[in-house]
Amino acid sequence: MDLRRLILGLTLCSALLPFANTFYAGYTVQRQQLIDTTQDSNAAYARKLAKSTDDFLQSALQQLAYTAKLLAEHMEDEHQLMEEATRLRLQTQSFNSVTIYNPLGTVLATSPETLQIKGRTLTSTAVQDSLRTQGPVISQAFMSTAGNLIIFLSQPIFSAQGDYLGAVGGSIYLKQESMLDKLLGEHFYEDGSYLYVVDKAKRIIYHPQSQRVGDTVTGNQAIDQAVSGHSGRIAITNSQGVPMLAGYAFVPSAGWGIVAQRPQSATLAPLDALMRTMLYKTLPLTVLLLLLIWWGARRIAQPLRQLANGAHTMDRPETAQTIQSVQSWYYEAQELKKAMLVGLGLLHKNITKLRQDVHTDPLTGLGNRRHLDTALASFAANRTPFAVLAIDIDHFKRVNDSFGHDVGDTVLKHLALQMRDVSRIDDLPCRVGGEEFVILLPGAPRHIAAQVAERLRLLVESTELPNVGHITISQGVSSWPDGSSDMPTVFKQADNMLYAAKRAGRNRVKVFTPGRKVAETV
Template identity: 35%
Template sequence: MKLLNKKGFTLRFSISFLVIVAVLLTMLIGMISAIQVNRDSLVSSYLQSNNQYAKKLASNTGDLLTTMKQNIVSIAAIARRGNSMNTTLLDDLYQENRQYFNSIFIANENRVIQFMSSNTTGVHPGDKLTSEASRIAITSRTPFISNPYRSKSGRYIILISSPIFSQKGEYKGFVGGTIYLEEKNVLNSLLEEHFFGNGSYVFVVEKTGHLIFHPDKKRIGQAVGGNSVVQKVIAGANGSQRVTNTQHHDFFAGYAYDPISSWGIIAQTPTSVIEGPSSNLINKMLLQSLPFLILVLLMGWWVANQISRPLHTLAKFSDEATLNLGKGKSLPELRSNYYEVRLLYQSVKIAFQNINQDMSQLRDEVKMDGLTGLGNRRSFDSVMTKLTTRHTPFSMILLDIDHFKKVNDTYGHLTGDEVLKFLAGMMEDLAGDRSLNFRYGGEEFVILVKHEDTNYAFQMAERVRKILSVTKSPTGEPITISLGVATFPVHGNETEEIIMKADQALYQSKINGRNRTTLSEGVEQKEA
């Protein structure tokens, strides 16, 4: 076939070229849009989850250090009895606290060690402590947690101490408990469980910017103050951001400050983790679009064979439509007595309708939660806005899986994902056709009940809760949920107000013992 005739390109070539460009541009625009939304969602998710992780670990670390300080204070109280303290008793006290400390000792007011737990090496009774931490313990005469330092035995340690006073109030020295940062210690036990196969990990810095915990123990003690996240967290800030660390690796980092120890907790995930899901999305879209592409190309060739002369109006439209894909532009009306013209007109019309439908479908897909198949937070916000704007009465049921972290810790995150999908399926089966189901975030879900009163929504919530509490989940046992119910416009006239009221009711269910439903005004169903 000749591509050119005496007056220019043949119509067959022109139409075929148009079809190819139209389909490829549609695919390209859809893929770019979907990939960008997917990447933004993943970045936001990793930043938020790491920030929440860091906050939780900071809280746990503060609680742990408070407990350790209290235990040292208790040992000091025992030592106050005078002659009752000896090496055997100190060994017994150490055995009771070995999960917290690597060693425990008692020093007098001259910093000379009087007693020491028997398994300690490198330092012995009669040795005099020379560290700055021991000097502060003597001069401050109050319980305190030291900065990390090198001990006489060469270890990199943290000292937790408490003063000893006689029955008459005379200062006699102090009790010290040590944590060996470069060896197995209580901080390792708390934080090492939070590592993932995707390269995520947690590290801890003290207020001068030196590492006191890191999965690579060779790095403990190194200064990392050049890291912008470290600078923020040791200044007392909490938050999340994308960061390049001191070894020039990019991460999504969440950070939190522990005021008890003045330590900073940083949880971070390599930015490369989003490349895998993006590649999978591209491959999936290409595979799904390929049959459609082939079909449209064949149609284009078939239509081109039916046309005997150029159609200026239709060609002009096709050219304009190619530059405005997805904008719903309509075909102009063509009046012609030629069969070929009418046939081509109908074929192109169908092709562009399919393209617009696929664009709409792609936009809908990015509003779905990839794990559960329910509407995601974006689609939930859109529906809530429409309902409140149109003043359509509805009830919002906000529900949360009880002790979901325990499920992940006990059975693993894959089983946790199966539990989330199981709950989504149960919601779809039990909530009814007049309800809309969404994954609100994490283990929180929402059921929107349209055109129903509060009592109906409450009964629906109770039905879902009771059936879940006796139905075996992917863990092998039933799960329980806590629920909060709020109704528009009874409990508020704005979207944010309804969400807040439902969240408050859910929180009330949690503090009242979980596995229950609470209405916004405070009426609750007793536990099943």
Template identity: 40%
Template sequence: MKFIKKGFTLRFTISLLVITAILLTLLTSIISAVQVNRSSLISNYLNKNESYAKKLASNTNDLLMTMQGNIWAVAQILEREEATDVQLIDDLFQENTQYFNSLVVADHNRDIQAISPHNVGVSIGDRLTSEQSKMAVNTKKASISEPYRATTGRLIILVSAPIFDKNGIYKGFVGGTIYLEEKNVLSDMLKEHFFGDGSYVYVVDKSGNLIFHPNNKRVGQSVIENEVAQKVISGQCGSQRVTNLEGNEFLAGYAYEPNSSWGIISQTPAQVVDKPTHHLVTRMLLFSLPFLLLILLLGWWIASRIAKPLYTLAQFSDEATLRPVPAENIPEIRSSYYEVRLLSQSVKIALQNMNQDLTHLRHEVKIDELTGLANRRAFDGMMAEWIASNMPFALIMMDIDHFKLVNDTYGHVMGDEVLRYLARIMQLMSNEDDLCFRYGGEEFGILVKHSGLGRAKEMADRLREQLAVTKSPTDSSITLSAGIAVFPVHGRSAQQLIEKADEALYQSKENGRNRTTVSQLPGA
């Protein structure tokens, strides 16, 4: 008798498979949980920062409107004066120190008539030379300037208002300044928004220059290359992951402040999600360990129970390797174990019925069990076949309007009846060559063979109108919305056609439901 070298036993193999399956399941669970948790954290931080940036933009708008209102009030007080009173300017500045770093009054030649405080680096009689002061005189309007370097060397913003005499003749302007590189009203409002997790807020002007940053040395720098800065100064609001100019990744939310054309950005370091993710993995491993050991013991015991009765069948197989036996000639294995006898009989029956079962299976996997229509797999296969043969056809995508209300009102059993009812109507109103299918949920469709837009739209409208006047199983009519795309007019791939039909279906929903929308032609 020929001896066969002993290899792995069935008990060992099954135990190894159980261990591998458990470890892979655990690994998959951890990876899935980490991805979901990480995605959720990132989404939360993005939404939080966007909302926070919008709130700060609103607060900044209110602050700027208050400052403009105060400058207007100062201008109106000065309009009532015959001459500029230095003491009056000092008093008005004291009332506005919470908003401005200095207050200056200049005539129509931009010569300083009064300034408070008096130690800012310029004096009464000096002439202002900045483009911003020239603009204030030329426009004779209230304005908020872009940041600029004043003659004192400071980076400032000028909030100005014109002054007219009693006869309406322009006398000059009064301006309140914000020293961006020093303590100012903007930094007082925003500096508190620096959090322990590394989150912080910064502000850019419409040219992409920093006018506030927690690191005061960066004020005045251009960040126009920053993708978020580009979006926010163009008037957009939103959130996204971004890598700043220093190479650090952040979760940023941004909002536009229209009164000044400033952009407010609130951002959090992307690595802030790492710590809770690591904590989640640790907890999952500690929690799973006892269950892992228990399942391993259970798997070993089950493997032993399976291996013992199957050993008899394995011995027969070993003998049969010397003289192959056709399936129909496999002898009955006499054994007290029911499983062994059942396995022997099942092998014979399985070989005889295999082809028949496969044929039946191929049919079953292409039919939707609930409605009897073609399912998604059959739909994908048919569409791929038609596209490959370059056959013109139309795709009608349909969705029952307010189907959730049917389920909520009558229950899911009645909801299933409504789906079967729609399927019957679709089959009655379509041709033999067409393919009616259930795409998923309450969404259905028809592949209309050798069809253009006209016939497809006529079919969709007839179906829609028939449903609207016919009682459904709920004893009332239902309506549906439809979208149509045509091959090859709207696309030459299945994905393009489905997207176009879905877009048209969504348009039908948006325009009031119970209607058919034809997808727009590319480039239209």
């Protein structure tokens, strides 16, 4: 092998191997980050939906309890029983049917009357459990005599003297439209993601594919963990053999498990596209570098060959001048090295941009939850105090339902611009959920943060948006470390203040103050 080929081979190895290693390392790191982000999002989504489902069941039991109290004095009035059963079924549409029965399980009234079970004695396990316990019951899913897969909720009826008079129960048909079906069914994706719900017996009680409702699922770790009372995340393979990134949560009042999952391929698709784009953009420069390397190898070999020839003419006067003339070629070699560094620098720049994209919410351009976690880790390491604003758009679902998700996205982006307008140069506005936003204010005390929050609230309230008109926001404010030395607790305080603002009528700011039972309102 001559010197030109040796230099060419070594230079190609030194250029391509770091390029390939950096490309592979960047892909591996970003792939894991995307997987972690998706699993965290699904876990948070499952927990949120489990909370909403639990709230719905508790609300349904409260409705039944109120009806039971009203019926205590009218158990002999058939007309009154029928009217109350019909009112309960139609007023909130929480139940597909309502049944009132006596301590023997005999039906006194039912709505709708088309069920034609009045006067019959009910023998289902759910009814017998309610008669036996004489307390509130949320049953497991069971098949009715009419062939409906049902969940049965009931509340006992007691007289003023404490005598047990029977019970009022509401049935939710899992394969028909109901409030529970709407609660679970309005959450969907277009990329293969979906969620499903199972009861204690691991029987599916909700699934986007209605034919799966009623199936019992075994060998699924996410379901096993969820019905055991746990919440978390896991990578699984679904029944069709598709790798999924799942989050799961437990519904305490019913013992159900909720699983939200997304195909791994859908999660990694943006990364694959970005890596291909980066490769295509760096390929021309890589080809140019290879040509420079080939040319440089030829140029480097020529002076070195002159040096080798000059070794045979050491005694000639002109040899010194020849060797001196070769010295400049080391400078050219250094320039070639710089050119290679420029190429690698461009690659690192692209990888840095890719990492930045992973830390940025694609819709609003604000930081995402991973960016938020990175900032908090920095604040904790440097003991930098900060205030946090928890922000939520009031009645945002109404905007999506009335005007569509495209208009909703426009509202989110406009709010993001307004958050930037009121933020200081070091503040960190982030989007952490659908209509949920956070602003971190490093070094700001609570009263300054409250002023920023109030400026943002007034700006949002006074701005008229196309199609939508005026919107409002609710905000909660807390601070670290004077709110609490534990950062998650500070965020929980801000969330609690946000919910307090919503309960107080929305379009306001609530500030957490240590030692006070009532939040300050700005």
